[in-house]
Amino acid sequence: MATGRAPERGVESIMLLETKMLLRSFGGIRAVDEVSLSVEPGELRALIGPNGAGKSTLFSLVSGHLQPDKGTISFDERRIERMKPAARARLGIAITFQTVHLFQGMTVLENVMVGAHSWTRHEFVEAALRLPRYFREEPLIRNRALEALLRAGLEPWAGARAESLPLGKQRALQIARALCGRPKLLLLDEPAAGLRGEERRVLAELLLGLREEGLTMVLVEHDIGFVSEVADWVTVLDMGKVIAEGTPAHVRENEAVISAYLGSATADDVLGTR
Ligand SMILES: Nc1ncnc2c1ncn2[C@@H]1O[C@H](COP(=O)(O)OP(=O)(O)OP(=O)(O)O)[C@@H](O)[C@H]1O
Ligand SMILES: [Mg+2]
Numbered sequence: 001m002a003t004g005r006a007p008e009r010g011v012e013s014i015m016l017l018e019t020k021m022l023l024r025s026f027g028g029i030r031a032v033d034e035v036s037l038s039v040e041p042g043e044l045r046a047l048i049g050p051n052g053a054g055k056s057t058l059f060s061l062v063s064g065h066l067q068p069d070k071g072t073i074s075f076d077e078r079r080i081e082r083m084k085p086a087a088r089a090r091l092g093i094a095i096t097f098q099t100v101h102l103f104q105g106m107t108v109l110e111n112v113m114v115g116a117h118s119w120t121r122h123e124f125v126e127a128a129l130r131l132p133r134y135f136r137e138e139p140l141i142r143n144r145a146l147e148a149l150l151r152a153g154l155e156p157w158a159g160a161r162a163e164s165l166p167l168g169k170q171r172a173l174q175i176a177r178a179l180c181g182r183p184k185l186l187l188l189d190e191p192a193a194g195l196r197g198e199e200r201r202v203l204a205e206l207l208l209g210l211r212e213e214g215l216t217m218v219l220v221e222h223d224i225g226f227v228s229e230v231a232d233w234v235t236v237l238d239m240g241k242v243i244a245e246g247t248p249a250h251v252r253e254n255e256a257v258i259s260a261y262l263g264s265a266t267a268d269d270v271l272g273t274r
Contacts, residue, residue: 014077016041016216017062017185022071022081024057031057033240034071039185044211045218046227046248049237050260055220056098058237059187063095064088076184089117092184096174096191098220102162108173109158112145115180145180151209152176153202168199175206186210186217192226204229224252236260 017039024032032054039045047055060066062073064085073081080088094115103111149155152172157165162173171191178186188207192200207217207230221227227234228248236244236251238260244251251257 013040015039015074016043016076017218018074019058019062020072020074022058022061022073023069024061024066025069030240032061032068035237035240035242037235037242039216039218041216042211042214043216043233044207044231046231046234047218047220047237048222048224048227048234048251049243052239053237053260054240055237056189057240059095059189059218059220062088063093063187065095086117089181089183092182093187094178094181094183094185095187096171096178096189098189098193100167100170100174102170102173104163106162107158108154108160108162108165109142109145109149111162111173112148112154112176112180113141115148115177116141116144117181141180144182145176148176148179151179152206168195168203171195172203172206179210184216186215188217188219190220190222192221192223200226224248 015038017037019035019037022032022035022037023030035054035058037058047058049055057066061068061081062075064080064083064087068081071081072079075088075091075093078091080091080093083091103114106114146155146158149158152175154169154172154176157169162170165173171194175186175188175191192203195203204226207219211217211230219227219231231248234244234246234248234251235242236254236257238256243256243260244254246254
């Protein structure tokens with residue numbers, strides 16, 4: 001039986017993302033409890049754990065949508081834990097949320113173009129008022145958005161209303177929007193949730209393609225089969241704490257991980273332990 005210790009790796013390399021003793025409570029609950037996590041450049045890391053383990057909270061702490069009570073976050077060798085979400089986005093951190101967020105009444109292409117705000121020079125108000133800098137940048141944004149749509153396999157739906165897309169394509173749209181911001185780090189919160197066979201395969205291929213290009217990603221996903229396909233390294237959270245790290249095969253055999261999932265109706269689906 002495997003132990004909780006992860007095999008040695010990347011000890012010398014500079015990390016793209018590093019959290020140290022990150023803590024965030026809600027009332028009496030330590031949703032994220034002294035989490036220290038290191039992600040290397042180019043890595044596709046999976047973050048797994050039972051419902052309520054703190055995965056989404058950890059993502060919000062990294063993206064800046066929540067502030068930590070304690071601890072530090074370094075990104076690209078900068079301390080970011082007190083920065084606003086927009087400042088972190090400009091540094092290259094993108095997030096796709098667990099719940100799909102769409103701009104209703106806008107097309108798929110327009111929804112993706114919104115993702116460009118992290119690198120454009122014009123301000124939102126300049127776009128709204130159609131000021132000159134917006135018009136100079138608009139064709140460039142449109143092209144980048146089309147590239148991102150192509151990447152996510154959504155080009156045929158560019159002109160469709162975003163809310164008319166089925167769930168799988170809405171999730172792909174969120175990824176396209178994040179890619180339009182040209183991130184260095186992409187945080188994906190359950191992008192495969194609710195997707196069926198073919199949609200899952202397309203998503204796995206997209207993630208592997210992005211990884212091939214050197215994009216660093218952290219993926220929250222409950223299905224260990226999917227995780228094994230795309231990620232080479234897994235961090236397991238339970239009750240806010242990191243309880244194991246290692247290869248998918250390594251964490252699957254870890255006793256602490258198995259017991260964290262036992263009692264959960266999805267233990268067998270997730271880990272294939274029973
Ligand atoms: N805004 C909030 N206010 C109060 N409690 C919260 C808030 N967000 C999260 N929590 C609590 O923090 C803990 C961690 O929640 P979180 O959503 O991070 O878990 P998760 O691992 O993403 O779970 P899931 O797999 O269900 O998405 C839970 O106990 C949750 O109820
Ligand atoms: Mg969550």
